[in-house]
Amino acid sequence: MSTIKIHLxxxxxxxxxxxxxxxxxxxxxxxxxxxxxxxxxxxxxxxxNDICHTRKVRETQLPLWADSAGSVHAYEGMPDCDPARSKYSV
Incomplete structure (x- = not known):
């Protein structure tokens, strides 16, 4: 019997x-x-196409079904923004 190993x-x-x-x-x-x-x-x-795409992104992204508690969110690492001035501010 052959073996396939999957590292997760x-x-x-x-x-x-x-x-x-x-x-x-x-x-x-x-x-x-x-x-x-x-x-x-x-x-x-x-x-x-999905198989090929998954292969390409696997090194940098977790799949959608993975627990994402340890993943980096899109907003992390971005500079803090100053709140936009309201058109009603004096």
């Missing part, structure tokens, strides 16, 4: 573990079911 960040693994616990299965069962669904739909050009 904690923010990616925790949702997988929660789903596995909810369904009373192992995390490997979640991964296999996901691969099964993907392979069934893999000839769809939209799915193929």
């Amino acid at each position: 960040e904690d923010a990616e693994m925790h949702p997988v573990l929660r789903l596995a616990k909810l369904l009373h299965v192992e995390p490997e069962d979640i991964a296999y079911a996901a691969l099964n669904r993907l392979m069934i739909q893999g000839r769809d050009p939209e799915v193929q």
Whole structure:
């Protein structure tokens, strides 16, 4: 039997573990079911584009389903803005 290893960040693994616990299965069962669904739909050009896009952004972004508590938000690292002056201010 061949092996595929998937390395996940904690923010990616925790949702997988929660789903596995909810369904009373192992995390490997979640991964296999996901691969099964993907392979069934893999000839769809939209799915193929999604696979390629996910590969490109994986190094810099967490997937939408990951816990994002540790992720950087778009506004972080930006300079603080002065509030806009109101047209009613004197």
